[in-house]
Amino acid sequence: MLEILGLPFSAHTRKVIVACLYKGLPYELSPLLPLDPPEGFAELNPLLKIPVLRDEDFTLPDSTAIALYLDRVHPERPLYPTDPHAYGRALWIEELVDGALAPHVLHGLLMQRVFGPRVLGLEPDEALIEASLNEHIPARFGDLERALDGDWFAGPFSYADITVASMLINFCYAGERISGERYPKLSAFFGRALREPCFSKALADERGPAGEVPGLDLGVLSELE
Numbered sequence: 160m161l162e163i164l165g166l167p168f169s170a171h172t173r174k175v176i177v178a179c180l181y182k183g184l185p186y187e188l189s190p191l192l193p194l195d196p197p198e199g200f201a202e203l204n205p206l207l208k209i210p211v212l213r214d215e216d217f218t219l220p221d222s223t224a225i226a227l228y229l230d231r232v233h234p235e236r237p238l239y240p241t242d243p244h245a246y247g248r249a250l251w252i253e254e255l256v257d258g259a260l261a262p263h264v265l266h267g268l269l270m271q272r273v274f275g276p277r278v279l280g281l282e283p284d285e286a287l288i289e290a291s292l293n294e295h296i297p298a299r300f301g302d303l304e305r306a307l308d309g310d311w312f313a314g315p316f317s318y319a320d321i322t323v324a325s326m327l328i329n330f331c332y333a334g335e336r337i338s339g340e341r342y343p344k345l346s347a348f349f350g351r352a353l354r355e356p357c358f359s360k361a362l363a364d365e366r367g368p369a370g371e372v373p374g375l376d377l378g379v380l381s382e383l384e
């Protein structure tokens with residue numbers, strides 16, 4: 160069985176969990192805290208980030224590399240579109256989120272507001288929170304709002320949608336909400352994505368472990384019910 164090393168409430172680990180659920184691949188999740196990595200973790204991922212996938216004796220870090228690998232090994236229910244334009248677009252949307260939005264949601268906001276003060280005992284960097292919330296995150300949300308022209312970001316439901324929705328969940332976990340007034344298409348997309356069975360199941364499984372993290376705002380999970 161596939162083993163996913165990571166945490167269910169990590170945006171990048173969730174991408175892989177949702178991908179496995181979407182493809183119907185059985186997996187087990189082995190909790191791994193990147194803030195307190197186990198000995199030898201650098202051999203699995205020198206960047207010390209989660210997730211890492213283990214498939215028998217093969218290990219692979221990075222949510223994008225893992226999804227591309229899973230599509231090769233298990234081509235049924237592809238995560239990436241087959242149409243070349245949609246495929247390229249899915250990769251671009253993933254880069255927009257993981258490369259340009261993730262640092263501001265995960266480090267600029269969630270780390271400063273929740274994990275830093277509530278788990279690590281660190282003072283929040285208020286200037287960083289302010290810049291993330293008022294500058295960087297709105298810029299990228301604007302890009303996503305403009306990029307959406309249909310139900311999904313790249314043709315049929317794909318890993319691009321899983322990537323965007325997963326990052327938006329962590330934005331909400333930091334106590335924020337996606338404004339329907341400012342981002343009507345993105346906000347409607349978010350509701351639609353979370354109602355996909357692969358997301359409903361992942362979020363139901365995640366609720367318990369996420370509830371153990373002090374300070375995470377899990378309201379978005381109840382708003383779905």
Ligand SMILES: N[C@@H](CCC(=O)N[C@@H](CS)C(=O)NCC(=O)O)C(=O)O
Pocket residue numbers: 169170171172193194207208209210220221222223257265
């Ligand atoms: N490009 C990586 C990014 C992974 C990533 O940033 N993971 C976060 C958790 S969501 C992490 O491990 N952070 C720990 C750290 O930065 O020290 C991927 O797509 O898997």
